[in-house]
Amino acid sequence: MSRKKTFVKELTELEISNLEEGYKYGPSPDFRNRCQMILLSYRGFEVKAITSALGVCAHTVYANIKGWKTHGLPSLIRRPGQGRKPTLRADNEQHVQATRKAVKKYPQDSSQILRELEEMLDIEPIHERTLRRFLKKWATSGSASADG
Template identity: 30%
Template sequence: CWMKGKKRYITLDEGQRKELLAGFKTGKKPVFRMRCHLILLSDQGHGVQQIAELYQLSRQSVANWFTRYEQGGITALHTMQGRGRRPILRIDNAVEVRQVEQLVDRHPQTLRPVLAALSQQGKVLSKRTLQRFLKRLDGNGNGSEEAL
C-alpha cells in the first residue's frame, strides 16, 4: 500500500451494537444489512482493507459508510430517496392510474392497444411492466380488474 495512515475503526456502545445487529439480521434490503455488517465488523477489530476485501468493495466505499454512520447513525445506512430509475407509471399518480384503467376498460381482451396508446404519450413500456402495474393496482383495492 502506497499510503499508510491511521487505522480506522468504529467503536460501538451496547445500544448501537444491538441496533446494528437487529438491522443486520432483519433489515428489509440486503444492501442495508450489508452496511450494518460493515460497521459491526469494524467494531470487532476488522480493518477497512479487510472489510473491503470481504465484501469486494473499494476501501473508499467502506470508509464513506463509516463516515455516514458516524454522522447519521443507523438511519444513514439506508439508501437515500431519489436513487434508481424513475418509474414510467406511478401508482400514486391518480391521473395516470385513471387513464390506464380507462384504456384497460376500453380494451379488456388485450393489452396491445393500451401499450400503443401509452407509447403515443411518451410512456414506452413492456407488456410485462404494464401487467405488474395493473397487478399492483389490483392489490391496492382499486378494482381495475374485477375477474380475470
C-alpha cells in the same frame, strides 16, 4: 497517491451491542450488511477486505462509514423513497385514465396498450411486465371496476 485509511476507531459498548444485534436480527439484509461493515471496520479490517468479504464496492463501505460517523445507527436504515420510482402509478389519475382508455381500445393486445400509453403520457418505453404489475395494482385497488 493512495486514499487515507478509513476506520471506525471508537465504539461504546452500547453501540457494539446495537450493531451486533442489528447484524443478527436486523429487519432487512441491507441493514444487517451495513451493521457488519461497521463492526468489521471497528475490528481493524481494511476497506478492501470488507469489500471482498461482503461483495460490495469500496464506495459503499466508505459511504456507510461516513454515515455512521455523522449520524450513527439511523444512517444504516434504508429510508422510504430510496428506490427507483415507478413509471406508472395507480394513485396518479392521469395514468389511470390513460390506461383505462388504452385497455378499452385494445383489450387483448398488450403491445398496443403499451404503445398507446407511451404516446398518451409521453413517457419512456414501458416493459410488458411493468404494465402487468400496474394492472394488478389497479385491479386490487378497486379502480378497475369503476367505469370512466
